Amino acid sequence: MSGDVHAAVAARLQSADGRYTSARRRLVEVLAAAGQPLTVGDICRDSGLALSSVYRNLGVLEEAGIVHRLAGHDEFARFELAEELVGHHHHLACSSCGAMTDVRLPPDVEAELDRALSRLARKERFAIETHRLDVVGRCRTCASTGG
Ligand SMILES: [Zn+2]
């Protein structure tokens, strides 16, 4: 992964009065490498860190706006790096196994979506900051096994 992300994370942590420890660096590496939101179980497995350390450090990173928590479509929350670090994207969420995949829309489609949402927001007198859009269905594996 690019050193830019590490530099940005270190700067954010510093302004949040936190240190960029090796455990936190490991968490950021795992989340960046995955390219999709991960459960705490996934993060433990991929990072080799203890559960208590994963929970504690995820909490610090979330507080500092580095990690974003998604409500999963199962009982497990999922975590990913904030869009400020990895860029705007959407998710394909499997309602059967709970897997989530990052997807990026073509710029013209994203612009069209923004226009449609702006019209909606104007009607509702709502000031939009960003949008989050997850597509729910069945992933390739679940669709092929009829799960
Ligand atoms: Zn994502």
Ligand SMILES: [Zn+2]
């Ligand atoms: Zn979008």
